[in-house]
């Protein structure tokens with residue numbers, strides 16, 4: 001199964017991607033995580049991305065499409081995966097379509113997660129993630145068993161620099177301007193399924209499973 005998770009930053013895409021991976025034999029492919037690994041490794045791409053990410057803007061389409069091409073179609077190719085945080089522009093979506101057509105492959109579904117903006121801001125503000133394995137927590141709705149420590153690997157939980165209030169508003173604006181047009185793009189291709197993302201992570205996961213199994 002090949003899925004795209006679409007929706008504003010902080011709506012819960014990463015959390016649901018983790019849950020889908022637990023239920024189905026799937027891998028989560030997050031362009032944000034890939035970029036953060038480049039930053040941690042101090043590569044040239046990482047240095048460029050770091051500046052762009054900290055100001056809440058988008059990394060150029062050609063860089064992102066190059067990373068996705070390598071991850072999906074070069075070397076060991078995953079068969080079941082969830083694209084989390086990609087595509088984020090019409091250009092990226094068209095680039096992905098071209099890659100699928102070149103490789104005689106296709107997408108199965110695009111899940112659009114929807115929640116009111118105040119809830120999104122609250123979720124982003126309370127988000128912490130493991131600096132080691134990237135597992136995502138919410139300080140209230142999904143806290144770790146031990147404060148500041150990842151349940152899965154014992155790694156240190158941190159707040160992402162771009163989750164701080166100054167950057168959140170900019171990221172939401174970028175979402176509305178550059179990513180939201182993808183809703184129509186995938187609606188026209190009859191791939192879009194809307195998910196009400198306002199409940200607890202478990203409630204939302206139930207809705208996701210209904211859509212995926214239906």
Ligand code: AMP
Nearest residue numbers: 031032052053057058059064085086088
């Ligand atoms: P995320 O972890 O998905 O919230 O992404 C964090 C940041 O990485 C975004 O705010 C962008 O600056 C950058 N980024 C991640 N994915 C993409 C993408 N598909 N296109 C452009 N920039 C991206």
